[in-house]
Amino acid sequence: MSRIGRKPIVIPEGVEVKVDGNTVSVKGKKGTDTFTFDPTMSVAIEDGHVKVARKDDSKEQKSIHGLTRTLIANMVHGVTEGFRKELEIQGVGYRAAKQGKDLVMNLGYSHQVIVPEIDGITIDVPAPNKIVISGPDKQKVGQFAAEVREKRPPEPYKGKGIRYVGEYVIHKEGKAGKAKK
Numbered sequence: 001m002s003r004i005g006r007k008p009i010v011i012p013e014g015v016e017v018k019v020d021g022n023t024v025s026v027k028g029k030k031g032t033d034t035f036t037f038d039p040t041m042s043v044a045i046e047d048g049h050v051k052v053a054r055k056d057d058s059k060e061q062k063s064i065h066g067l068t069r070t071l072i073a074n075m076v077h078g079v080t081e082g083f084r085k086e087l088e089i090q091g092v093g094y095r096a097a098k099q100g101k102d103l104v105m106n107l108g109y110s111h112q113v114i115v116p117e118i119d120g121i122t123i124d125v126p127a128p129n130k131i132v133i134s135g136p137d138k139q140k141v142g143q144f145a146a147e148v149r150e151k152r153p154p155e156p157y158k159g160k161g162i163r164y165v166g167e168y169v170i171h172k173e174g175k176a177g178k179a180k181k
Contacts, residue, residue, distance in 0.1 A: 085134075092160075118144065122134050
């Protein structure tokens with residue numbers, strides 16, 4: 001049996017989990033989230049825990065078992081604590097600011113890059129070179145952070161651009177000078 005799939009998910013206080021057919025809905029203080037799981041899986045709520053089971057031991061079933069359990073666990077974590085991605089901007093003159101619900105960035109282009117905030121995602125700019133993206137849906141937060149990073153990914157020569165906090169950018173050596181005779 002899948003090691004991840006057989007672990008029960010603890011339902012914290014203040015979180016409401018409902019299973020209706022093959023749809024799971026989770027409601028908490030940070031919002032609500034729904035997920036339609038594979039019909040070959042069975043999800044049950046037993047004494048404050050969510051348990052996921054599969055019908056047989058085929059390779060596909062084992063994969064879906066672990067995935068289903070992880071996605072439901074992420075939903076529970078998202079509506080209680082939420083997820084966040086932190087980005088940092090490096091480069092002379094590169095900066096970000098929040099104007100209303102839009103993220104406005106100066107990234108060395110002739111124009112400003114404007115990224116609107118989407119539903120379920122909050123953008124915070126605590127410093128001109130730092131962007132914090134947060135929300136209850138792990139996939140949405142990660143995807144939105146990747147789209148913001150895509151506006152100016154870090155380049156390998158000077159490292160200028162938008163990167164995740166803690167991301168290591170491999171630097172390339174610059175053009176070699178003329179060889180002396």
